[in-house]
Amino acid sequence: MVAKFTLAGGTQQLSVCLAERLGGECVRLNSPVTAIRQGDDGVEVRTASESFTCKVVIVTCPPHMAAKLQYQPPLPAERQLLCQHMPVGHMIKFIVTYPTAFWREKGFSGEIVTRPSNNCPFSVTFDATSPSGSAALVGFIAGLQAYDWSSRKLEERRDAVVASLVRYLGPEASSFIHYVEKDWAQEAYSGGCPVNVMVPGMLTYFHPSLRRPFGRIHWAGTETATKWCGYMSGAIQSGHRVALEVLARLSPHKLSQEEKEAARGPDQPHARSDLWSHVICYTPFPVTLTLTVITLGATLLLVKPQLRSDLIGQMVAWLPKY
Structure with a gap:
């Protein structure tokens, strides 16, 4: 379950209030x-x-x-x-407003989770009805679907979104008031949405x-x-x-x-360049010891019998001290 919170008046208020506290002369726009x-x-x-x-x-x-x-x-x-x-993700957000929240009247939450396809561009929608009662659904066209659908005309995306809403919520979904969208990949100072991934x-x-x-x-x-x-x-x-x-x-x-x-901040172990030292550093001790024994055992199988005997003797002498 995903908890969803809304802020009356919009979240842009956070930026506006911070700018006011700093003083307008301290904030440079453009x-x-x-x-x-x-x-x-x-x-x-x-x-x-x-x-x-x-x-x-x-x-x-x-x-x-x-x-x-x-x-x-x-x-x-x-x-x-x-x-x-x-790289940053690719996501298109859309909001469809309606005269009433008809999905609530039908006992639906307005949340749709589906697999995008050629006919249905979005992957998820939520009830975005405002605190004042203005009915709306918000949804996202994400990933490869955003890449594909971003090259099409706005009217084509809108019609595909509305048709999909009709399929899931009923014919009332076609009687919308307004459709608006935002493609973050077109934003000069973000270049995508929602977050960079490694x-x-x-x-x-x-x-x-x-x-x-x-x-x-x-x-x-x-x-x-x-x-x-x-x-x-x-x-x-x-x-x-x-x-x-x-x-x-x-x-x-x-x-x-x-x-x-x-x-x-939290302790951050130093980044290591070789895989084995990384395994020793980040793996819990019992697992590390097991990996060490397996590696040594495999090594012993590859050496000459006399050398193998000497190595085993040294290991036995070393274990009590450890």
């Missing part, structure tokens, strides 16, 4: 950052028309977007690999670099969350975590001991 240059005394952040200096920088955009910035000095190799090998191998060896500060640069954003990664909850968690990191760096006296511990 000023995308192009370069970040670190020095001994601080950081210089450049846009197309302005330059700012500060003590630290927090980068919250998705990894594949952060990779497009110019860094001096260049990012560490691990961070570059993360940025280059964390290709095979990246999570195993390079995940710690996702949150590890680089000099005066700290990383946030929902991709760096330890819970609800990809969701707004994850974005908020990452903001709280990075705020504690920066305060611990600039004004540690303002933090409680508990906050200082939280700023350090």
Whole structure:
């Protein structure tokens, strides 16, 4: 079961309220950052028309977007690999509004989970009726289906969505008021939705670099969350975590001991390049010991009898000490 929460007035209020608390003069709109240059005394952040200096920088955009910035000095190799090998998903969100929530009247929840096909573009829908009672259904066209359907005309997607809703909820679904959609792949500063994902191998060896500060640069954003990664909850968690990191760096006296511990974050084992050392490091002891015995046993079968006898003798002498 997925818990769904709505915010009366829309979630954009979060950004608006934060901007008001900071003060309008502190927020720059239409000023995308192009370069970040670190020095001994601080950081210089450049846009197309302005330059700012500060003590630290927090980068919250998705990894594949952060990779497009110019860094001096260049990012560490691990961070570059993360940025280059964390593609973002493809998702189209649509909302269909109706005169009434007819699905509720018929005893339906409005939630549809289905396998997308040539006729049905979406994979899931939810009841998006507003707190004021405006009836609506929200749904998502995701993955390969989003890639396929994004090349078609809006009217074709709309008609396919409505026809599928009729199939599942009844003929009332055809009497909609309005259809609107958002293809995040067309957004210049996100490039997709809902979250960047790591290709095979990246999570195993390079995940710690996702949150590890680089000099005066700290990383946030929902991709760096330890819970609800990809969701707004994850974005908020990452903001709280990075705020504690920066305060611990600039004004540690303002933090409680508990906050200082939280700023350090969970212990992150060092990424290893060879598979065997990785297995030894991350595997529970009983499993590790079993793997070691199996490996040694296989090795003994391949050596000469005399050498095998000597090795067994050394192992027997070693075990009590262990």
